[in-house]
Amino acid sequence: MKMRNPPVNSLSLEFLTELLISLEKLESDKAFHAIILTSDCPGIFSAGLDLMEMCGRDPTHYAEYWKAVQELWLRFYLSHLVVISAINGVNAAGGCLLALSCDYRVLADNPKYAMGLNETLLGIIAPFWFKDTLVNTVGHRTAERALQLGLLFPPAEALQVGMVDKVVPEDQVLSAARSELAQWLAIPGHARQLTKSLMRKPTADRLLKERDADIQNFVRFISRDAIQKALRVYLEKLKQKKT
Numbered sequence: 001m002k003m004r005n006p007p008v009n010s011l012s013l014e015f016l017t018e019l020l021i022s023l024e025k026l027e028s029d030k031a032f033h034a035i036i037l038t039s040d041c042p043g044i045f046s047a048g049l050d051l052m053e054m055c056g057r058d059p060t061h062y063a064e065y066w067k068a069v070q071e072l073w074l075r076f077y078l079s080h081l082v083v084i085s086a087i088n089g090v091n092a093a094g095g096c097l098l099a100l101s102c103d104y105r106v107l108a109d110n111p112k113y114a115m116g117l118n119e120t121l122l123g124i125i126a127p128f129w130f131k132d133t134l135v136n137t138v139g140h141r142t143a144e145r146a147l148q149l150g151l152l153f154p155p156a157e158a159l160q161v162g163m164v165d166k167v168v169p170e171d172q173v174l175s176a177a178r179s180e181l182a183q184w185l186a187i188p189g190h191a192r193q194l195t196k197s198l199m200r201k202p203t204a205d206r207l208l209k210e211r212d213a214d215i216q217n218f219v220r221f222i223s224r225d226a227i228q229k230a231l232r233v234y235l236e237k238l239k240q241k242k243t
């Protein structure tokens with residue numbers, strides 16, 4: 001699955017919906033057993049959630065957007081397919097969440113390709129299920145420091161803290177993902193799938209039980225004047241970079 005939403009693969013409502021439909025199609029086709037998730041945007045895996053969806057819109061839109069973000073995470077996190085990410089670019093916040101929801105992560109060795117949950121740098125916070133997904137991957141202490149400081153880890157550090165499983169030269173990222181896949185596909189499917197569910201269901205259940213409350217919290221939080229201002233300032237900084 002090659003993500004293509006130029007220029008930065010931001011996860012707009014339309015793009016989230018496309019990803020969700022693609023994933024559902026693959027999952028319902030018995031011929032498919034695995035997905036390699038990668039990017040078609042040079043140097044960028046994903047810039048994360050689309051800030052334009054969270055800025056200057058009305059509460060109904062925020063609720064619809066957040067429901068789609070929840071849906072995509074649940075679908076990826078609990079997918080019965082083997083999902084491996086071949087991370088071939090910088091990967092921030094919501095994009096990093098997608099990669100963390102995969103079963104295995106290969107990252108291209110380029111110091112520009114940092115990844116992490118950098119929400120605090122924007123003046124916002126990672127919701128509990130983003131946090132839980134990170135804790136499940138790197139452990140509590142590393143996650144706490146990474147989340148508070150909004151750290152984006154370059155490849156060597158991402159590997160060292162366990163945020164990715166392998167770092168390879170840029171031109172080998174897809175072939176390394178394919179080689180890894182062979183090991184996962186060699187395991188009897190039902191046993192691997194049940195084990196994945198055993199490991200992940202408690203984390204997913206937490207959101208499933210509190211979905212509506214989580215949407216309301218998001219809408220309340222993102223609608224605050226101070227948060228809207230912080231997002232506008234961040235977007236402005238991104239644009240000023242060019243001048």
Ligand SMILES: CCCCCCCCCCC/C=C/C(=O)SCCNC(=O)CCNC(=O)[C@H](O)C(C)(C)COP(=O)(O)OP(=O)(O)OC[C@H]1O[C@@H](n2cnc3c(N)ncnc32)[C@H](O)[C@@H]1OP(=O)(O)O
Nearest residue numbers: 010047048049050051052092093094125217218221238239
């Ligand atoms: C009580 C508690 C309740 C809890 C409630 C929850 C609270 C909210 C939770 C929200 C969680 C948010 C998750 C996110 O994912 S937020 C997004 C974080 N992403 C980033 O910080 C990355 C930002 N982008 C960049 O750093 C760079 O763009 C990047 C390194 C990815 C690429 O750099 P490059 O130089 O190649 O490209 P540009 O910066 O020039 O960008 C090109 C254009 O794209 C626009 N852009 C970039 N990122 C985004 C984005 N995420 N959304 C929308 N648009 C984006 C950028 O502005 C440029 O636009 P223009 O061409 O028009 O200038």
